[in-house]
Amino acid sequence: MRARLTASRERIIDAALGILAEHGYAGCSVAAVAERAGLATGSVYRHFPAKADLFAEVFRTASQGEIDAVTRAATAESTAAARVRAVIETFAGRALRSPRLAYALLAEPVDPAVEAQRLVFRRAHAALLAGYIADGVASGELPAQDPELTSTAVVGALAEAMVGPLAAGVAGPDTIGGLITFIHRALGVPS
Amino acid sequence: MRARLTASRERIIDAALGILAEHGYAGCSVAAVAERAGLATGSVYRHFPAKADLFAEVFRTASQGEIDAVTRAATAESTAAARVRAVIETFAGRALRSPRLAYALLAEPVDPAVEAQRLVFRRAHAALLAGYIADGVASGELPAQDPELTSTAVVGALAEAMVGPLAAGVAGPDTIGGLITFIHRALGVPS
DNA sequence: CCAAGAATTGAACCACCGTTCATTTCTTGT
DNA sequence: ACAAGAAATGAACGGTGGTTCAATTCTTGG
Incomplete structure (x- = not known):
């Protein structure tokens, strides 16, 4: 029972x-x-108790799955640059493989109660990245910066660059590569 | 009449x-x-004819005002780096001065029909930046890159970094400065 | 000044959808 | 096998808010 x-x-x-x-x-x-x-x-x-509670849990579950996948990929690497690269590749790869779901999690209009859960999703990604960035700064691999701000900006750049391709159905040939270059530069990864 | x-x-x-x-x-x-x-x-x-049409026009008008302000600020500058800086400062400054409106234009849940207009808004900003970035690449000021992709990522980074402060009511002490550094680095502006 | 037509009114309409609850069906311990 | 209670049912409810339209008010040309 x-x-x-x-x-x-x-x-x-x-x-x-x-x-x-x-x-x-x-x-x-x-x-x-x-x-x-x-x-x-x-x-x-x-x-x-209500639809919003159901979808809060749905978003939470789905988000956790994404976070887990990204975390798994990143922890297999050892430098900040490689970890960030792994996050980008995993995040974008999964989004492009499940575009409708990714769009719903990232950008589709939802009830305000569910919207709150989406912010948690984005913040979780940002927090993960912030940790890697802070480590990189501490070890001297990356220049001084505010990891909170830069990780947030990275998540925004990633999400925005994904929404277009998700809506259009396909990504440009080197969208992911271009994003890695962009974000590595932004974080000050030495070239 | x-x-x-x-x-x-x-x-x-x-x-x-x-x-x-x-x-x-x-x-x-x-x-x-x-x-x-x-x-x-x-x-x-x-x-x-319908509410969606009204708000499509409202969003279009408001967006055009933002685009105009940003364009005006940017055209007063002459290098790609300075133009991008002007875009960031103007965009963020105006958003922080009218946080509720900025939040509505950038992130608040709206009808799908209005959402489409929001994409136009973001794309317009991206297109503007893409032009400056392409000029910078052409003149050798910036390294080779896909201006479409990088401008989109810049808009995403900007928007995401603004949503938090807009919701919280205040921005961190050097949010704008940090964003300028982040984006200049990302675009490969020589330091 | 007076119709004729346009513009305005705002209460009523309606569709949608989340939520409820009296009724039915099922499970389980004796 | 039976009763008691839990779980499932799905039609009905209600609130919200966009949309309509018959009645009214205003504008204007003769």
Whole structure:
């Protein structure tokens, strides 16, 4: 019974994530989510007090997956420059592989309550980068700078450069390479 | 009569802009706009076929004002580095002076139809910067790069770095200076 | 000054969608 | 097998807010 309950909860989240990845947030009515999960509309409210809570969790889960992937790629490297490169490649690569989901997580209009979760997502990426940048500054690999500010700017540059390709469906031939050069320069990585 | 008509239209746009700057897009119901313009709700529809059309024009007008201000500041300079600096200072300075409006133009959740106009806004800034960057590359002031990509990344970095301060109400002591350094480095401006 | 037509009004309309809840179905311990 | 309680159902509700339109007011040419 307990298992069935948590299974339903999982199915709801998966269904929401699926619709998010296929039709964006606009397609995510509670009725649509419930139908895809094989439940009645009202049953969603046995698991989540409100739609915003459901999608806060969906965004949180999806974001954590992205953060984990990026972190995994970065920790395999040892210099700040290589770590930042790994973050960019992983972030952009995954976004281009799931463009609809990436757009929803990054830029699609959502309820204010869910928007808050998106900020958490971006801040988590920025915090990760800030750590690498601070390490690089401490070790002398990078010039002095405010890691909070530069990591935020890096996340903004990354996200903005992705939104166009995500909307258009394809990225230019060397979008990722160009971004790496841009960001390495911006952080003062020696060439 | 003709004059009265266009005057009403102007008043509607001004009212919408005013509410946008004071209460954000969330406060911009058609009824609220009409009341501030001194008209009945229904009269708005004599001038605009739908709310989205009204706000597309509002966003377009406001954006054009920002673009003009930034362009004016940049054309007073002669090197690519100085022009980019002028763009950053003007953009950020104006945003911090009208934080609510800037937030609405940059990041607040809006209808998809209005969102499209926001992309135009960001693209216009990027196009402006792309021109300066391309000139800089052509004259040898800047290293080789794809001006489309780097200008987009610059706009993203700028916008992302502004959203935090705009939400918090204040910018850090040297946010703008830090951004200039970051972006100059990113573009390869010689130090 | 007076119709004729345009402009304005604002209350009513309607569609959408999140949320609720009385009813039904299922699970489980005895 | 049975009762008691939990879980699921889905139709109905309600609030919101964009949009419409018949009634009214204003403008203007003769």
